[in-house]
Amino acid sequence: MNATPPAPQLPAALAGLVGRLPQWPPATVLCAGLNLLFLPTLDAETKQRLMRRTVAIQVSDAGLDCHVSLTSIGFLPALRAAPEVTIRACAWDYYRLARRLEDPDTLFFSRRLTIEGDTELGLLVKNLLDAMDWSHLPGPLGPAIERLRRLAERSGSRHKPSA
Numbered sequence: 001m002n003a004t005p006p007a008p009q010l011p012a013a014l015a016g017l018v019g020r021l022p023q024w025p026p027a028t029v030l031c032a033g034l035n036l037l038f039l040p041t042l043d044a045e046t047k048q049r050l051m052r053r054t055v056a057i058q059v060s061d062a063g064l065d066c067h068v069s070l071t072s073i074g075f076l077p078a079l080r081a082a083p084e085v086t087i088r089a090c091a092w093d094y095y096r097l098a099r100r101l102e103d104p105d106t107l108f109f110s111r112r113l114t115i116e117g118d119t120e121l122g123l124l125v126k127n128l129l130d131a132m133d134w135s136h137l138p139g140p141l142g143p144a145i146e147r148l149r150r151l152a153e154r155s156g157s158r159h160k161p162s163a
Helices: 012-019 024-041 044-050 091-098 104-109 119-131 141-158
Strands: 054-059 064-071 074-077 085-089 114-117
Touching (some): 044 119, 054 119, 104 119
Parallel strands (some): 054 085
Antiparallel strands (some): 064 074
């Protein structure tokens, strides 16, 4: 069984700086991305299951803790709400997940992606993100992301990142 190599961490100086910033700017950016890329792909039943549930997305090496919640007008920062589930990974692992270079289950079982709290809600979010077909996003964005993903996969097979 091959062990997943440790993920590169953000430089300590950068992580220290980012960790001292207010959390609403990154939470707002995350919500904008979720509303643009993710919300249009959700069916009515999934929206109902996510409605008014608070999810914390933590970037462990950057000190970011973004609380988000689905409302009737879309995803919004939930700055004062206690999260029902917390999903945590380092920046590098989120990057690799987004580019489909890493499988969430592999990261989960190697303890590089953690889910704490309401496990059912956490698995719902993880499975929705994992099942997302980037090529079917609205407008030209989906095909562009899919082309970038394929290019990154070809490039990644030639150039393995150093740990």
